[in-house]
Amino acid sequence: MESRMNYYVFPRSEWATFHTHNFASVSDEELDQLRSLNDEVSLQDVKDIYSPLRHLIHVRYRDYQLAEYNLSQFMGEHDHNHPFIIGIAGSVAVGKSTTARLLSLLLSRAYPDKRVQMITTDGFLYPNAELERRGILNRKGFPESYDMDLLIHFLNNVKNNQGVVRAPKYSHQIYDIVPDEEEVIDHPDILIVEGINVLQLPSKQPIYISDYFDLSLYVDADPELIEQWYLERFGMLLETAFTDPTNYYYDYAIGDREAAFAMAKQVWRDINLKNLKEYILPTKNRADVILHKTTDHVIDRVALRKF
Ligand SMILES: Nc1ncnc2c1ncn2[C@@H]1O[C@H](COP(=O)(O)OP(=O)(O)O)[C@@H](O)[C@H]1O
Numbered sequence: 001m002e003s004r005m006n007y008y009v010f011p012r013s014e015w016a017t018f019h020t021h022n023f024a025s026v027s028d029e030e031l032d033q034l035r036s037l038n039d040e041v042s043l044q045d046v047k048d049i050y051s052p053l054r055h056l057i058h059v060r061y062r063d064y065q066l067a068e069y070n071l072s073q074f075m076g077e078h079d080h081n082h083p084f085i086i087g088i089a090g091s092v093a094v095g096k097s098t099t100a101r102l103l104s105l106l107l108s109r110a111y112p113d114k115r116v117q118m119i120t121t122d123g124f125l126y127p128n129a130e131l132e133r134r135g136i137l138n139r140k141g142f143p144e145s146y147d148m149d150l151l152i153h154f155l156n157n158v159k160n161n162q163g164v165v166r167a168p169k170y171s172h173q174i175y176d177i178v179p180d181e182e183e184v185i186d187h188p189d190i191l192i193v194e195g196i197n198v199l200q201l202p203s204k205q206p207i208y209i210s211d212y213f214d215l216s217l218y219v220d221a222d223p224e225l226i227e228q229w230y231l232e233r234f235g236m237l238l239e240t241a242f243t244d245p246t247n248y249y250y251d252y253a254i255g256d257r258e259a260a261f262a263m264a265k266q267v268w269r270d271i272n273l274k275n276l277k278e279y280i281l282p283t284k285n286r287a288d289v290i291l292h293k294t295t296d297h298v299i300d301r302v303a304l305r306k307f
């Protein structure tokens with residue numbers, strides 16, 4: 001283990017040993033289930049990285065429940081049941097939603113009597129028509145492209161158990177907010193919130209998004225690798241766009257492949273890479289845990305915030 005400023009940095013081999021104490025590691029039966037539900041993440045990563053991470057979340061969740069209980073005792077009240085919220089930050093296409101899906105699965109298995117839900121902040125982007133009206137359609141993903149008031153309100157309502165909470169839904173296929181559809185968050189015990197902006201400071205709001213988090217993760221990788229993953233995902237979007245004229249990428253899918261990839265490379269360079277450097281990377285050192293990925297999404301080291 002290496003100690004850097006306010007982080008302990010563990011090589012994969014050391015981090016992999018942290019699941020053996022107190023809390024069950026991922027079982028073979030769970031691995032079988034994962035294999036059928038998620039064929040992207042390597043099962044070795046589940047054992048070496050995500051099983052210890054689940055252990056860490058368990059430790060933090062236990063502390064959180066105790067702190068909530070103690071506070072309610074102090075106030076002589078019985079209301080100590082606010083959901084535990086985990087934030088996942090990182091670049092566009094670094095693997096935030098894949099990590100969120102996997103953690104959601106692992107936590108649901110660990111706590112069968114708890115309700116685990118997840119949401120992406122993509123749904124809080126302004127619709128394309130509004131971005132266009134503001135003249136910022138080419139700034140999608142940058143701080144000003146999100147309705148931060150709505151996101152803060154949403155988190156506030158979930159954290160304060162304000163019944164069923166609804167949020168807009170974003171689709172990568174139509175490249176816009178889906179009209180007449182919404183995400184429904186219904187009294188979760190654990191909520192996972194993933195998005196490029198979850199550790200950013202608000203410009204006008206009096207409260208940070210991360211004030212609602214009880215644990216935060218940042219998925220990190222070399223931008224050149226992330227570009228490759230972005231282009232691979234773009235290739236997959238083209239594959240599914242072929243048969244669907246309503247798909248945003250339909251014209252690219254039926255047109256010249258080289259031109260399509262040239263466009264995607266330019267979007268990466270001019271929008272997503274710029275956003276990463278200016279607004280996302282500077283939030284890395286606010287995360288409690290930094291998962292560092294190398295080629296093929298393999299995680300080679302994990303940093304854990306000391307204080
Ligand atoms: N652990 C992983 N192993 C293999 N592929 C992955 C992994 N994580 C993400 N991917 C792939 O990388 C691309 C980006 O992942 P995604 O979760 O969509 O990123 P984000 O939510 O950060 O934009 C997708 O094509 C996804 O299938």
Ligand SMILES: CC(C)(COP(=O)(O)O)[C@@H](O)C(=O)NCCC(=O)O
Nearest residue numbers: 091092093122140141196267271272
């Ligand atoms: C919707 C997003 C801001 C969020 O990205 P995600 O983390 O879901 O990959 C991004 O996918 C996006 O559309 N960026 C704008 C430029 C582009 O890639 O088209």
